[in-house]
Amino acid sequence: MSMHFVSGATGKTGGDVVRRLLAAGHGVRTIARSVEKATALTAAGVDVLVGDGSDAALLARAVEGVDKVVVIYPNGPEQAELERALLDASVAAGVPHIVKLSSMEAMRRNSNPVHRAHFESESSIRESGIAWTMIRPNFYMQNFLPNAVTIRSEGRFYLPMGAGQAAMTHTGDVSEVIALVLTQPGHENQVYELTGPEVLSFTDVADRFSSVLGRKVEYVDQDPEAFRQHLARFVKSAWQLDAVCDIFRGIREGYVASPTDSFQKLTGRVPRSLTDFIVDNRGLFSMA
Numbered sequence: 111m112s113m114h115f116v117s118g119a120t121g122k123t124g125g126d127v128v129r130r131l132l133a134a135g136h137g138v139r140t141i142a143r144s145v146e147k148a149t150a151l152t153a154a155g156v157d158v159l160v161g162d163g164s165d166a167a168l169l170a171r172a173v174e175g176v177d178k179v180v181v182i183y184p185n186g187p188e189q190a191e192l193e194r195a196l197l198d199a200s201v202a203a204g205v206p207h208i209v210k211l212s213s214m215e216a217m218r219r220n221s222n223p224v225h226r227a228h229f230e231s232e233s234s235i236r237e238s239g240i241a242w243t244m245i246r247p248n249f250y251m252q253n254f255l256p257n258a259v260t261i262r263s264e265g266r267f268y269l270p271m272g273a274g275q276a277a278m279t280h281t282g283d284v285s286e287v288i289a290l291v292l293t294q295p296g297h298e299n300q301v302y303e304l305t306g307p308e309v310l311s312f313t314d315v316a317d318r319f320s321s322v323l324g325r326k327v328e329y330v331d332q333d334p335e336a337f338r339q340h341l342a343r344f345v346k347s348a349w350q351l352d353a354v355c356d357i358f359r360g361i362r363e364g365y366v367a368s369p370t371d372s373f374q375k376l377t378g379r380v381p382r383s384l385t386d387f388i389v390d391n392r393g394l395f396s397m398a
């Protein structure tokens with residue numbers, strides 16, 4: 111059985127990749143930032159090193175002898191450096207294959223700092239000589255999880271997307287594809303763009319919530335500047351605030367990706383729908 115290093119193993123996508131690998135009998139190594147998180151992962155059967163992903167000495171030990179490395183880091187001013195450090199350690203250790211969680215908008219012409227960080231990280235990996243696979247999802251359905259509070263209490267959610275649309279992706283589809291790339295041959299030097307099965311406006315999203323939850327849920331469009339001020343109460347990093355508001359502005363102004371057939375070609379199944387996502391998380395969105 112193979113052994114893989116998975117970064118971001120306590121996060122949404124990485125956590126599910128780890129569960130899938132362990133269930134299939136593969137070995138997983140990771141770095142966890144706290145003893146508490148390390149203990150839970152160790153109990154699940156993961157080989158855990160405790161520390162920070164910016165620690166070069168720790169990274170060298172973490173990627174020693176692994177078959178593949180998965181790069182998953184959250185958006186922020188440190189993302190590019192964390193990904194660079196993991197790439198450098200992988201090159202030094204002779205890792206044969208890197209799988210990077212990127213974004214569908216990782217293009218040079220895009221000025222958004224999140225998308226630029228992905229573009230630059232993808233470019234460094236391609237230039238490193240290691241075999242690579244780029245996983246580029248569209249807007250995550252899981253981005254609606256923070257809206258559960260007002261969906262439960264008011265039957266409304268507030269976002270500044272106007273009449274914008276997105277072909278939203280389920281993180282379970284993303285982790286399934288990453289696990290498949292790790293455990294099957296033949297995915298070297300491929301880009302997989304992952305979307306859900308349909309393009310939805312945020313009013314369509316509200317209608318889906320209404321029909322699954324059996325009560326009216328409404329999308330309330332927000333003025334972008336007012337929304338930014340509201341978000342600033344929770345998001346303390348200016349970098350993060352600017353980046354998120356810019357992504358939302360892009361959707362409001364009409365950026366929309368067409369659904370892709372990558373997931374179906376890779377798995378033989380249709381991608382999970384927004385209805386599937388709401389059904390799976392019905393308890394979170396339902397009134398007590």
Ligand SMILES: NC(=O)c1ccc[n+]([C@@H]2O[C@H](COP(=O)([O-])OP(=O)(O)OC[C@H]3O[C@@H](n4cnc5c(N)ncnc54)[C@H](OP(=O)(O)O)[C@@H]3O)[C@@H](O)[C@H]2O)c1
Nearest residue numbers: 118119120121122123143162163183184213247248249250
């Ligand atoms: N949201 C979307 O719509 C969307 C769409 C396309 C692509 N993406 C991409 O998805 C990626 C994020 O994936 P996700 O949502 O699954 O991530 P996530 O849930 O935010 O998890 C991030 C993980 O990274 C770990 N981490 C952060 N800083 C670290 C450090 N210094 N050292 C070691 N570990 C560190 C976290 O550990 P702790 O538990 O210790 O914090 C956590 O395990 C981003 O690159 C984003 O661009 C997102």
